[in-house]
Amino acid sequence: MLAYCDSVLLFKALSDETRLRIVDMLSCQELCACSILEAFEISQPTLSYHMKILTECGLVQARKDGSWTRYTLNQELFASLRQFLALITTDKDDCICKE
Numbered sequence: 117m118l119a120y121c122d123s124v125l126l127f128k129a130l131s132d133e134t135r136l137r138i139v140d141m142l143s144c145q146e147l148c149a150c151s152i153l154e155a156f157e158i159s160q161p162t163l164s165y166h167m168k169i170l171t172e173c174g175l176v177q178a179r180k181d182g183s184w185t186r187y188t189l190n191q192e193l194f195a196s197l198r199q200f201l202a203l204i205t206t207d208k209d210d211c212i213c214k215e
Contacts, residue, residue, distance in 0.1 A: 118200040126197055129173045134158065135166050139189065142176060146188045 118126075130136055138152055153163050167187065170176035177188050 117203070118196050123197065123200050125173045126175060126193070129169050129175055132166070132169075135170055138166060138170065138187075139175065142187055142189045146186050148181070148184045148186050150184070152187070 130139065134156065137155070141147060141152060141155060149160075149163060149167065152167075153160060156163065167176065167178070167185075171178050171187075174190055174193050177190050178185050179188075180186075
């Protein structure tokens with residue numbers, strides 16, 4: 117279960133439209149940086165900046181394949197994030213509002 121402080125970093129990473137679109141693209145399949153770059157009107161350094169944010173918080177995993185870097189979603193972390201959202205948006209006996 118994610119803690120509030122852990123989820124803040126994930127939500128910050130997802131708080132950018134470009135990064136949300138990258139996540140959407142990666143939900144379909146593993147992609148190399150060049151394929152992601154083709155979908156945007158941004159420079160390669162700007163894409164690198166966005167990918168660094170997504171990989172450092174753990175939402176996206178990167179692997180080297182020769183001279184290419186291939187990216188995939190960290191499905192386990194996204195499952196934890198979905199679980200966290202479900203927990204904080206439903207009534208429960210131990211809700212912080214009942215303390």
